[in-house]
Amino acid sequence: MPLIVWVGFIAFILFCLALDLGVFHRKAEAPTLRDALTWTAVWIVVSLLFGAGVFHYMGHEAGMNYLAGYLVEKSLSLDNIFVIAMIFQYFRIPPENQHRLLFYGIMGALVLRGVMIAAGAALVRSFDWTMYFFGALLIWTAWKMTKQGDEEVHPEANPVVNLAKRWFPVTHEMHGEHFTVVKDGVTYLTPMALALVVVETSDVIFAVDSIPAIFGITTDPFLVFTSNVFAILGLRALYFALSWMLGRFRYLKPAVIFVLAFVGVKMLIMHHYHVPTAVSLAVIVAALAVGVITSLLLTRGEPPEPIAPEKKP
Secondary structure, three states: OOHHHHHHHHHHHHHHHHHHHHHHOOOOOOOOHHHHHHHHHHHHHHHHHHHHHHHHHHOHHHHHHHHHHHHHHHHHHHHHHHHHHHHHHHHOOOHHHHHHHHHHHHHHHHHHHHHHHHHHHHHHHHOOHHHHHHHHHHHHHHHHHHHOOOOOOOHHHOHHHHHHHHHOOEOOOOOOOOOEEEEOOEEEEOHHHHHHHHHHHHHHHHHHHHHHHHHOOOOOHHHHHHHHHHHHHOHHHHHHHHOOOHHHOOOHHHHHHHHHHHHHHHHHHOOOOOOOHHHHHHHHHHHHHHHHHHHHHHOOOOOOOOOOOOOOO
Protein backbone atom coordinates (compact mmCIF):
# COMPACT_ATOMS: atom_id res chain seq x y z
CA MET A 1 0.00 0.00 0.00
CA PRO A 2 1.50 3.43 -0.95
CA LEU A 3 2.81 5.56 1.93
CA ILE A 4 0.45 8.40 1.01
CA VAL A 5 -2.54 6.13 1.73
CA TRP A 6 -1.16 5.23 5.17
CA VAL A 7 -0.52 8.89 5.96
CA GLY A 8 -3.97 9.90 4.73
CA PHE A 9 -5.71 7.22 6.78
CA ILE A 10 -3.85 8.10 9.99
CA ALA A 11 -4.53 11.81 9.42
CA PHE A 12 -8.25 11.05 8.97
CA ILE A 13 -8.35 9.05 12.22
CA LEU A 14 -6.56 11.81 14.15
CA PHE A 15 -9.01 14.35 12.73
CA CYS A 16 -11.98 12.23 13.83
CA LEU A 17 -10.55 11.83 17.33
CA ALA A 18 -9.85 15.55 17.64
CA LEU A 19 -13.38 16.34 16.45
CA ASP A 20 -14.83 13.81 18.89
CA LEU A 21 -13.11 15.10 22.03
CA GLY A 22 -12.57 18.75 21.08
CA VAL A 23 -15.99 19.53 19.63
CA PHE A 24 -18.66 16.96 20.47
CA HIS A 25 -17.52 15.84 23.94
CA ARG A 26 -15.81 18.85 25.45
CA LYS A 27 -17.81 18.77 28.68
CA ALA A 28 -17.22 16.20 31.40
CA GLU A 29 -20.57 14.45 31.47
CA ALA A 30 -21.89 10.93 31.15
CA PRO A 31 -23.28 10.27 27.66
CA THR A 32 -26.97 9.48 27.51
CA LEU A 33 -28.10 6.15 26.09
CA ARG A 34 -29.40 7.99 23.02
CA ASP A 35 -26.03 9.69 22.45
CA ALA A 36 -24.16 6.42 22.92
CA LEU A 37 -26.39 4.59 20.45
CA THR A 38 -26.08 7.46 17.96
CA TRP A 39 -22.26 7.46 18.11
CA THR A 40 -22.17 3.67 17.93
CA ALA A 41 -24.20 3.87 14.73
CA VAL A 42 -21.97 6.67 13.39
CA TRP A 43 -18.77 4.64 13.85
CA ILE A 44 -20.36 1.54 12.33
CA VAL A 45 -21.48 3.53 9.29
CA VAL A 46 -18.03 5.10 8.90
CA SER A 47 -16.44 1.64 9.18
CA LEU A 48 -18.75 0.22 6.53
CA LEU A 49 -18.20 3.20 4.22
CA PHE A 50 -14.48 2.62 4.48
CA GLY A 51 -15.14 -1.04 3.71
CA ALA A 52 -17.05 0.02 0.61
CA GLY A 53 -13.98 2.00 -0.42
CA VAL A 54 -11.82 -1.10 0.06
CA PHE A 55 -14.21 -3.08 -2.17
CA HIS A 56 -14.05 -0.38 -4.84
CA TYR A 57 -10.32 0.38 -4.89
CA MET A 58 -8.71 -2.88 -3.67
CA GLY A 59 -11.12 -5.46 -5.04
CA HIS A 60 -13.74 -7.92 -3.86
CA GLU A 61 -11.33 -10.24 -2.03
CA ALA A 62 -9.77 -7.40 -0.04
CA GLY A 63 -13.21 -6.01 0.82
CA MET A 64 -14.38 -9.38 2.12
CA ASN A 65 -11.20 -9.73 4.19
CA TYR A 66 -11.67 -6.27 5.69
CA LEU A 67 -15.28 -6.98 6.61
CA ALA A 68 -14.46 -10.37 8.15
CA GLY A 69 -11.57 -8.85 10.11
CA TYR A 70 -13.76 -6.00 11.35
CA LEU A 71 -16.45 -8.41 12.56
CA VAL A 72 -13.93 -10.59 14.39
CA GLU A 73 -12.29 -7.61 16.09
CA LYS A 74 -15.68 -6.10 16.98
CA SER A 75 -16.87 -9.32 18.60
CA LEU A 76 -13.63 -9.75 20.53
CA SER A 77 -13.85 -6.14 21.74
CA LEU A 78 -16.97 -7.04 23.73
CA ASP A 79 -14.69 -8.76 26.23
CA ASN A 80 -12.90 -5.43 26.60
CA ILE A 81 -16.19 -3.85 27.64
CA PHE A 82 -16.61 -6.34 30.49
CA VAL A 83 -13.11 -5.65 31.74
CA ILE A 84 -13.32 -1.87 31.33
CA ALA A 85 -16.55 -1.77 33.33
CA MET A 86 -14.92 -3.67 36.20
CA ILE A 87 -11.84 -1.43 36.10
CA PHE A 88 -14.04 1.65 36.41
CA GLN A 89 -15.94 0.04 39.27
CA TYR A 90 -12.73 -0.94 41.08
CA PHE A 91 -11.25 2.57 40.90
CA ARG A 92 -14.67 4.22 41.42
CA ILE A 93 -14.41 6.35 38.27
CA PRO A 94 -17.51 8.58 38.04
CA PRO A 95 -19.57 8.20 34.84
CA GLU A 96 -18.88 11.79 33.81
CA ASN A 97 -15.12 11.11 33.76
CA GLN A 98 -15.23 7.75 31.98
CA HIS A 99 -15.50 9.19 28.47
CA ARG A 100 -12.20 11.14 28.66
CA LEU A 101 -10.39 8.21 30.23
CA LEU A 102 -11.63 5.91 27.47
CA PHE A 103 -10.52 8.45 24.87
CA TYR A 104 -6.92 8.38 26.06
CA GLY A 105 -7.13 4.62 26.56
CA ILE A 106 -8.16 4.18 22.93
CA MET A 107 -5.41 6.54 21.74
CA GLY A 108 -2.86 4.38 23.53
CA ALA A 109 -4.47 1.20 22.23
CA LEU A 110 -4.20 2.43 18.63
CA VAL A 111 -0.46 3.05 19.03
CA LEU A 112 0.14 -0.29 20.75
CA ARG A 113 -1.92 -2.18 18.16
CA GLY A 114 -0.01 -0.48 15.37
CA VAL A 115 3.33 -1.59 16.84
CA MET A 116 2.11 -5.15 17.42
CA ILE A 117 0.60 -5.43 13.93
CA ALA A 118 3.85 -4.20 12.35
CA ALA A 119 5.79 -6.78 14.34
CA GLY A 120 3.32 -9.53 13.44
CA ALA A 121 3.42 -8.65 9.75
CA ALA A 122 7.22 -8.76 9.79
CA LEU A 123 7.16 -12.19 11.41
CA VAL A 124 4.62 -13.53 8.93
CA ARG A 125 6.71 -12.31 5.99
CA SER A 126 9.97 -13.73 7.39
CA PHE A 127 8.89 -17.04 8.90
CA ASP A 128 6.27 -19.41 7.47
CA TRP A 129 5.91 -21.20 10.79
CA THR A 130 4.49 -18.02 12.36
CA MET A 131 1.04 -18.79 10.96
CA TYR A 132 1.12 -22.24 12.56
CA PHE A 133 2.08 -20.64 15.87
CA PHE A 134 -0.73 -18.08 15.59
CA GLY A 135 -3.22 -20.83 14.72
CA ALA A 136 -2.18 -22.95 17.70
CA LEU A 137 -2.38 -19.85 19.92
CA LEU A 138 -5.97 -19.17 18.84
CA ILE A 139 -7.06 -22.75 19.45
CA TRP A 140 -5.40 -22.69 22.87
CA THR A 141 -7.13 -19.36 23.62
CA ALA A 142 -10.51 -20.79 22.60
CA TRP A 143 -9.94 -23.83 24.84
CA LYS A 144 -8.87 -21.58 27.72
CA MET A 145 -12.01 -19.47 27.34
CA THR A 146 -14.19 -22.58 27.73
CA LYS A 147 -12.59 -23.14 31.15
CA GLN A 148 -12.99 -19.59 32.38
CA GLY A 149 -15.91 -18.32 34.39
CA ASP A 150 -16.70 -14.66 34.81
CA GLU A 151 -13.93 -12.25 33.99
CA GLU A 152 -12.04 -10.89 36.98
CA VAL A 153 -9.74 -7.92 37.23
CA HIS A 154 -7.06 -7.57 39.90
CA PRO A 155 -5.49 -4.12 39.45
CA GLU A 156 -3.60 -4.46 42.72
CA ALA A 157 -1.62 -7.31 41.11
CA ASN A 158 -0.89 -5.40 37.89
CA PRO A 159 2.93 -5.09 37.66
CA VAL A 160 2.73 -1.81 35.70
CA VAL A 161 0.49 -0.28 38.37
CA ASN A 162 2.85 -1.42 41.11
CA LEU A 163 5.77 0.06 39.18
CA ALA A 164 3.93 3.37 38.80
CA LYS A 165 3.27 3.39 42.55
CA ARG A 166 6.98 2.98 43.16
CA TRP A 167 7.84 5.98 41.00
CA PHE A 168 5.01 8.30 42.09
CA PRO A 169 2.96 8.80 45.23
CA VAL A 170 -0.71 7.98 44.77
CA THR A 171 -3.83 9.68 46.02
CA HIS A 172 -7.10 7.74 46.33
CA GLU A 173 -9.19 10.90 45.86
CA MET A 174 -10.64 11.88 42.52
CA HIS A 175 -9.67 15.29 41.16
CA GLY A 176 -12.09 15.67 38.29
CA GLU A 177 -10.59 14.59 34.97
CA HIS A 178 -7.01 15.12 36.10
CA PHE A 179 -4.57 12.22 35.94
CA THR A 180 -2.12 13.93 38.31
CA VAL A 181 -2.42 16.50 41.08
CA VAL A 182 0.25 18.57 42.82
CA LYS A 183 0.11 18.85 46.61
CA ASP A 184 2.78 20.74 48.57
CA GLY A 185 5.07 20.57 45.56
CA VAL A 186 4.66 16.79 45.18
CA THR A 187 3.01 15.23 42.09
CA TYR A 188 0.48 12.49 42.89
CA LEU A 189 -1.19 10.02 40.55
CA THR A 190 -4.98 10.02 40.78
CA PRO A 191 -7.29 7.00 40.36
CA MET A 192 -7.81 8.21 36.77
CA ALA A 193 -4.12 7.59 36.01
CA LEU A 194 -4.09 4.14 37.61
CA ALA A 195 -7.29 3.14 35.79
CA LEU A 196 -5.74 4.27 32.50
CA VAL A 197 -2.66 2.12 33.16
CA VAL A 198 -4.84 -0.95 33.77
CA VAL A 199 -6.99 -0.26 30.68
CA GLU A 200 -3.85 -0.03 28.50
CA THR A 201 -2.21 -3.18 29.87
CA SER A 202 -5.50 -5.08 29.56
CA ASP A 203 -5.70 -4.09 25.89
CA VAL A 204 -2.22 -5.49 25.30
CA ILE A 205 -3.38 -8.82 26.72
CA PHE A 206 -6.47 -8.82 24.50
CA ALA A 207 -4.36 -7.89 21.47
CA VAL A 208 -2.31 -11.06 21.92
CA ASP A 209 -5.47 -12.98 21.00
CA SER A 210 -7.15 -10.61 18.56
CA ILE A 211 -4.21 -9.76 16.31
CA PRO A 212 -3.43 -13.42 15.46
CA ALA A 213 -7.14 -13.83 14.72
CA ILE A 214 -7.10 -11.12 12.07
CA PHE A 215 -3.86 -12.48 10.57
CA GLY A 216 -5.78 -15.72 10.14
CA ILE A 217 -8.11 -13.84 7.80
CA THR A 218 -5.63 -11.65 5.92
CA THR A 219 -1.91 -10.91 6.11
CA ASP A 220 -2.24 -7.53 4.40
CA PRO A 221 -0.96 -5.08 7.08
CA PHE A 222 -3.21 -2.28 5.80
CA LEU A 223 -6.37 -4.37 6.13
CA VAL A 224 -5.27 -5.74 9.51
CA PHE A 225 -4.58 -2.25 10.86
CA THR A 226 -7.66 -0.51 9.46
CA SER A 227 -10.09 -3.21 10.64
CA ASN A 228 -8.49 -3.04 14.11
CA VAL A 229 -8.68 0.74 14.18
CA PHE A 230 -12.35 0.96 13.25
CA ALA A 231 -13.30 -1.79 15.72
CA ILE A 232 -11.47 0.08 18.52
CA LEU A 233 -12.78 3.54 17.59
CA GLY A 234 -16.36 2.42 18.14
CA LEU A 235 -15.52 0.74 21.43
CA ARG A 236 -16.04 3.84 23.59
CA ALA A 237 -19.55 4.55 22.33
CA LEU A 238 -20.37 0.84 22.40
CA TYR A 239 -19.32 0.70 26.05
CA PHE A 240 -21.80 3.41 27.05
CA ALA A 241 -24.50 1.87 24.86
CA LEU A 242 -24.19 -1.69 26.17
CA SER A 243 -22.48 -1.62 29.57
CA TRP A 244 -25.82 -1.47 31.39
CA MET A 245 -27.18 -4.60 29.71
CA LEU A 246 -24.25 -6.56 28.29
CA GLY A 247 -24.99 -9.28 30.83
CA ARG A 248 -27.86 -10.35 28.57
CA PHE A 249 -25.42 -11.41 25.84
CA ARG A 250 -24.45 -14.49 27.80
CA TYR A 251 -24.45 -16.82 24.76
CA LEU A 252 -22.17 -14.60 22.69
CA LYS A 253 -19.07 -15.97 24.38
CA PRO A 254 -19.52 -19.52 22.95
CA ALA A 255 -19.91 -17.93 19.50
CA VAL A 256 -16.65 -16.01 19.93
CA ILE A 257 -14.92 -19.20 21.12
CA PHE A 258 -16.13 -20.98 17.99
CA VAL A 259 -14.88 -18.15 15.76
CA LEU A 260 -11.44 -18.22 17.37
CA ALA A 261 -11.21 -22.00 17.00
CA PHE A 262 -12.39 -21.81 13.39
CA VAL A 263 -9.79 -19.18 12.45
CA GLY A 264 -7.12 -21.16 14.31
CA VAL A 265 -7.89 -24.33 12.36
CA LYS A 266 -7.97 -22.31 9.13
CA MET A 267 -4.45 -21.07 9.85
CA LEU A 268 -3.15 -24.56 10.60
CA ILE A 269 -4.43 -26.02 7.33
CA MET A 270 -3.86 -22.96 5.11
CA HIS A 271 -0.85 -24.49 3.32
CA HIS A 272 -2.84 -27.66 2.56
CA TYR A 273 -6.34 -26.29 1.95
CA HIS A 274 -7.46 -22.72 1.26
CA VAL A 275 -10.76 -21.77 2.86
CA PRO A 276 -12.40 -19.18 0.57
CA THR A 277 -12.86 -15.74 2.11
CA ALA A 278 -16.60 -15.83 1.39
CA VAL A 279 -16.89 -19.07 3.36
CA SER A 280 -14.92 -17.61 6.28
CA LEU A 281 -17.08 -14.50 6.33
CA ALA A 282 -20.29 -16.56 6.18
CA VAL A 283 -19.15 -18.77 9.08
CA ILE A 284 -18.16 -15.77 11.21
CA VAL A 285 -21.41 -13.88 10.55
CA ALA A 286 -23.53 -16.99 11.19
CA ALA A 287 -21.75 -17.83 14.47
CA LEU A 288 -22.03 -14.31 15.86
CA ALA A 289 -25.65 -13.97 14.72
CA VAL A 290 -26.59 -17.24 16.45
CA GLY A 291 -24.88 -16.06 19.64
CA VAL A 292 -26.64 -12.69 19.69
CA ILE A 293 -30.10 -13.96 18.67
CA THR A 294 -29.98 -16.87 21.11
CA SER A 295 -28.97 -14.54 23.94
CA LEU A 296 -31.76 -12.06 23.24
CA LEU A 297 -34.41 -14.76 22.87
CA LEU A 298 -33.48 -16.72 25.99
CA THR A 299 -33.10 -13.60 28.16
CA ARG A 300 -36.23 -11.89 26.86
CA GLY A 301 -38.24 -10.39 29.69
CA GLU A 302 -35.33 -10.42 32.12
CA PRO A 303 -34.34 -7.09 33.63
CA PRO A 304 -30.97 -5.86 32.36
CA GLU A 305 -28.12 -6.54 34.76
CA PRO A 306 -25.14 -4.19 34.91
CA ILE A 307 -21.89 -5.96 34.18
CA ALA A 308 -20.03 -4.24 36.98
CA PRO A 309 -22.45 -3.65 39.84
CA GLU A 310 -21.30 -1.58 42.75
CA LYS A 311 -19.90 -3.60 45.62
CA LYS A 312 -21.92 -3.43 48.78
CA PRO A 313 -20.05 -1.91 51.71
